[in-house]
Amino acid sequence: MTYCIGILLDEGAVLAADSRTNAGIDRVSTFRKMFTFEKPGERLFTLLTAGNLSLTQGVISLITEWLHSEDPERDLFAVTSMFGAARVVGQAIREIHKSDGGYLQQHDVDFSASFILCGQIKGGQLRLFMLYDAGNFIEALGETIYFQIGEVKYGKPILDRILRHDTSLTDAAKCALISFDSTMRSNVSVGPPLDLMIYRRDTLKPSFMVRLEDDDPYLQTIREKWGGALYKAFHDVIHDPGWTF
Amino acid sequence: MTYCIGILLDEGAVLAADSRTNAGIDRVSTFRKMFTFEKPGERLFTLLTAGNLSLTQGVISLITEWLHSEDPERDLFAVTSMFGAARVVGQAIREIHKSDGGYLQQHDVDFSASFILCGQIKGGQLRLFMLYDAGNFIEALGETIYFQIGEVKYGKPILDRILRHDTSLTDAAKCALISFDSTMRSNVSVGPPLDLMIYRRDTLKPSFMVRLEDDDPYLQTIREKWGGALYKAFHDVIHDPGWTF
Numbered sequence: 001m002t003y004c005i006g007i008l009l010d011e012g013a014v015l016a017a018d019s020r021t022n023a024g025i026d027r028v029s030t031f032r033k034m035f036t037f038e039k040p041g042e043r044l045f046t047l048l049t050a051g052n053l054s055l056t057q058g059v060i061s062l063i064t065e066w067l068h069s070e071d072p073e074r075d076l077f078a079v080t081s082m083f084g085a086a087r088v089v090g091q092a093i094r095e096i097h098k099s100d101g102g103y104l105q106q107h108d109v110d111f112s113a114s115f116i117l118c119g120q121i122k123g124g125q126l127r128l129f130m131l132y133d134a135g136n137f138i139e140a141l142g143e144t145i146y147f148q149i150g151e152v153k154y155g156k157p158i159l160d161r162i163l164r165h166d167t168s169l170t171d172a173a174k175c176a177l178i179s180f181d182s183t184m185r186s187n188v189s190v191g192p193p194l195d196l197m198i199y200r201r202d203t204l205k206p207s208f209m210v211r212l213e214d215d216d217p218y219l220q221t222i223r224e225k226w227g228g229a230l231y232k233a234f235h236d237v238i239h240d241p242g243w244t245f
Numbered sequence: 246m247t248y249c250i251g252i253l254l255d256e257g258a259v260l261a262a263d264s265r266t267n268a269g270i271d272r273v274s275t276f277r278k279m280f281t282f283e284k285p286g287e288r289l290f291t292l293l294t295a296g297n298l299s300l301t302q303g304v305i306s307l308i309t310e311w312l313h314s315e316d317p318e319r320d321l322f323a324v325t326s327m328f329g330a331a332r333v334v335g336q337a338i339r340e341i342h343k344s345d346g347g348y349l350q351q352h353d354v355d356f357s358a359s360f361i362l363c364g365q366i367k368g369g370q371l372r373l374f375m376l377y378d379a380g381n382f383i384e385a386l387g388e389t390i391y392f393q394i395g396e397v398k399y400g401k402p403i404l405d406r407i408l409r410h411d412t413s414l415t416d417a418a419k420c421a422l423i424s425f426d427s428t429m430r431s432n433v434s435v436g437p438p439l440d441l442m443i444y445r446r447d448t449l450k451p452s453f454m455v456r457l458e459d460d461d462p463y464l465q466t467i468r469e470k471w472g473g474a475l476y477k478a479f480h481d482v483i484h485d486p487g488w489t490f
Contacts, residue, residue, distance in 0.1 A: 153398030153399050153431070154398050154399070154401060154402055156399060156431055157399055157402065157403075157427040157430065157431065158402075158475065158479075160430060160431065161471075161472045161475045161476060161479075162475070162476060162479055169490075170485050170486065170488070171479075171485075173486065173488070174479070174483060174485065174486060175479065177486075178479070178483070182402040185402070185405060186398070186401055186402065186405065198488070198490055200490065207490040208488055208489075208490035210488070218486045221483065221484070222483060225482050225483055226406075226478075226482070226483060227406045228482070229478035229479075229481075229482035229483065230403065230406045230407070230475075230478060231406060231407060232478065232482070233471075233474035233475060233477065233478045234403075234406075234407055234416075234419070234420065234423070234474075236474075237470050237471070237473070237474035237477070238419060238423070238466065238467060238470055238471060238474065239466070240415050240416075240419065241415065241418060241419060241422075241463045243415070243418070243443070243453055243455070244453075245414075245443055245445065245452040245453035
């Protein structure tokens with residue numbers, strides 16, 4: 001399984017991904033699921049991946065091969081808008097579907113590959129997209145300020161309670177890590193190390209990147225303290241129903 | 246969709262179910278998903294249901310028809326153990342599968358019907374079971390003190406943080422309702438009224454039963470205050486990561 005989050009804020013963006021993959025419970029490995037494509041000061045794209053590893057790796061390889069082709073329909077370094085960048089990723093998903101989809105079907109394997117794309121091109125806006133198996137995509141607009149892919153449910157309530165447009169980048173990163181903590185606690189197929197990137201709007205290069213290992217002190221703090229924090233909130237803030245029985 | 250929880254504690258049990266059903270988003274209705282079968286002072290069984298409504302209703306109807314048949318393999322009022330009671334429910338699921346499963350298959354409809362069974366027979370222990378589509382079942386033993394059916398993920402983190410064997414019945418009921426609040430916030434196909442039962446061990450009758458409507462003041466308190474409580478915990482308890490960027 002996988003868990004990835006992309007958050008779009010007034011100040012910029014926060015992106016995070018776990019790195020655990022499994023093909024059956026006896027084949028558990030660590031693979032990076034966060035990929036950046038950048039020309040510092042000119043453009044930055046970050047992709048988060050979920051789904052069948054052979055497919056998502058295929059998509060990333062294809063996008064990498066297409067770099068410097070100077071074809072604005074395939075080259076992330078040639079596209080003139082984030083919409084164009086999302087279409088490149090969608091096109092790569094469709095190419096992989098064309099080459100592999102039929103063969104997977106013969107083995108009753110679903111074609112599953114979803115992506116979060118976040119990025120900015122000089123002169124344009126910072127934008128956040130989520131792409132589906134079919135290469136189609138949606139964009140975070142208005143009230144929607146984050147996308148999740150993979151094991152999305154356990155970690156969603158905390159995001160909904162904390163994140164606003166004007167949440168600071170630091171708070172959003174902290175919130176993302178609490179969301180990961182809840183998810184990793186409930187699904188062992190989501191696991192560290194976690195890759196986290198913070199991007200300050202208009203800087204056109206990663207502002208902060210870190211890989212948090214399982215024994216990272218900050219992850220440990222969250223693991224140890226968040227449960228207690230909830231326990232305290234549970235007892236201090238919500239009064240008893242007062243039912244007698 | 247559906248969300249039901251059964252919690253087994255030192256003091257007794259807490260059971261809760263939503264009541265929203267939908268057959269497509271334009272066919273949303275309210276149906277009870279909590280059913281009790283009791284001989285006060287002698288035995289009490291509570292069933293929570295999730296899945297295809299025609300199937301779960303069929304199972305409940307069959308169990309009801311079998312009452313007073315005095316067949317210990319079919320009659321909840323004749324079984325001599327909770328294990329026997331779980332087998333009765335499993336048998337009813339299998340009968341409905343036998344009569345309806347093939348026809349559903351012709352329409353590409355999955356046979357989906359899962360149940361939580363909690364109860365006690367005089368002289369025996371209070372026990373909690375979860376039954377699957379195939380009529381097989383598992384029991385809450387050791388570290389496992391709750392079962393969920395339906396839309397289980399959004400509301401799981403709070404259960405894992407709060408519930409222990411020695412949690413009071415009142416706290417467990419409160420925790421269940423917070424779990425429902427998180428679930429209803431994230432999935433509109435889970436909705437009030439909520440049915441909640443509290444059972445004090447060895448009393449052999451429901452200790453407290455309530456149907457909480459959408460405008461119930463206690464549900465409203467949770468809805469309004471829990472978000473703020475999390476927000477406060479988020480800021481007060483977990484320090485910032487201290488990253489500079």
